[in-house]
Amino acid sequence: MTIEKQDVRAGADTAGHPWHRFVALGDSYTEGVGDPEPRSLGGLRGWADRVAEELTAGQADFAYANLAIRGLLLRQILDGQLAAALALKPDLVAIAAGGNDIIFRHGDPDKLAEKLDQAIGTLAATGATVLLFAGPDWGNTPVFSTIRGRVAIYNEHLHSIGARYHAVMVDLWCLPELQHALMWDPDRLHLSPLGHHAVAMATLNALGVPHTLKPLQPRPLPAHGWTQARAEDLVWVRQYFVPWVLKQLRPHPAAASLAAKRPQAGPVFGLGLPGPYPAGHLAVAPATVKTATPGTGAGGRGAVA
Numbered sequence: 001m002t003i004e005k006q007d008v009r010a011g012a013d014t015a016g017h018p019w020h021r022f023v024a025l026g027d028s029y030t031e032g033v034g035d036p037e038p039r040s041l042g043g044l045r046g047w048a049d050r051v052a053e054e055l056t057a058g059q060a061d062f063a064y065a066n067l068a069i070r071g072l073l074l075r076q077i078l079d080g081q082l083a084a085a086l087a088l089k090p091d092l093v094a095i096a097a098g099g100n101d102i103i104f105r106h107g108d109p110d111k112l113a114e115k116l117d118q119a120i121g122t123l124a125a126t127g128a129t130v131l132l133f134a135g136p137d138w139g140n141t142p143v144f145s146t147i148r149g150r151v152a153i154y155n156e157h158l159h160s161i162g163a164r165y166h167a168v169m170v171d172l173w174c175l176p177e178l179q180h181a182l183m184w185d186p187d188r189l190h191l192s193p194l195g196h197h198a199v200a201m202a203t204l205n206a207l208g209v210p211h212t213l214k215p216l217q218p219r220p221l222p223a224h225g226w227t228q229a230r231a232e233d234l235v236w237v238r239q240y241f242v243p244w245v246l247k248q249l250r251p252h253p254a255a256a257s258l259a260a261k262r263p264q265a266g267p268v269f270g271l272g273l274p275g276p277y278p279a280g281h282l283a284v285a286p287a288t289v290k291t292a293t294p295g296t297g298a299g300g301r302g303a304v305a
C-alpha cells in the first residue's frame with residue numbers, strides 16, 4: 001500500500017473509509033465455503049460477507065457483490081468474472097485465484113502469475129483499490145505440505161504484482177491464527193467460520209478500516225499421541241482429499257450450472273441494519289419476525305440479503 005493511498009484513506013468520509021462499491025472475485029475461498037449461514041444468500045457467509053458487513057457501517061450507499069464460484073481455476077475466474085466485475089464499476093475489488101491450479105493441477109506459479117498480472121493491471125487501471133491474498137502456509141498439513149514451495153513462489157509473485165499496481169496485500173502466510181486447526185473446516189481445504197472471521201479481520205486491518213470484529217480465541221485441541229494423529233490423517237485422506245482430487249480431475253461443470261451468490265452489487269443488511277429482505281428470505285419468516293428486535297434486522301449480524 002502506498003503512502004498516497006494511506007493519506008487518502010485517512011482523510012476519507014465519516015464512515016472511516018472511501019469505498020462505496022465492493023466486488024469480490026474468486027473460488028470457494030471467497031464464496032465462503034466452510035462458513036454456512038442459512039440467512040445469507042447462497043447459504044454461505046465467508047470472509048468477504050463479513051468484510052462487507054463492516055464496510056457498510058455509516059456508508060448509506062455502500063453496495064457489495066460476490067462473483068466467486070467454488071472449484072474454478074484461474075483462467076475460468078478471469079474469463080467468467082473479470083468482465084462482470086468491471087461492469088459493476090467497483091472502487092474496491094478483491095481477487096483470490098490460482099489456488100485450485102496449484103493444489104490440484106500442479107500449476108506452474110510463474111505462468112499463473114503472468115495471467116494474473118494482466119488482470120490486476122486491468123482492474124487497477126480503473127482506479128479501484130485492489131485487494132490481493134497471499135496463500136496460507138500448509139507446511140504442517142499432510143499431503144499439502146508437498147506443494148508448499150509452489151505456494152511460496154506464487155505468493156512472492158503476488159507481492160510483486162501488488163507492489164507494481166499499488167494493491168493492498170493480505171498475507172495469509174504470515175497470519176498466525178491460521179496455524180490453528182480450528183481455523184479450518186474438517187476437510188482441511190476450506191476455512192471454518194473462525195478462519196473466515198480471522199481473514200475478515202486481517203483484510204479490514206490491511207485496509208486500515210476501523211471495525212468491530214474481535215479476535216476469537218479457539219479452544220486448544222486435546223492432546224493425543226502420534227498413532228492417533230496418523231490415524232486421523234488417514235481418515236482425512238480417505239474421506240476428504242481423495243474424493244476432492246477425483247472431483248477436480250473431472251471436467252468442471254459448465255458455467256451455466258453454477259452461479260455466483262451475489263452477482264449484482266446491492267446493500268448489505270446485518271446487525272442494526274433492517275431489510276428489506278427478498279421475498280421468501282429466512283429473515284422474514286413469520287417465526288423470525290416475531291422474535292426480532294426493532295431495528296436489528298431479523299437475524300442480527302450475518303443476515304445478508
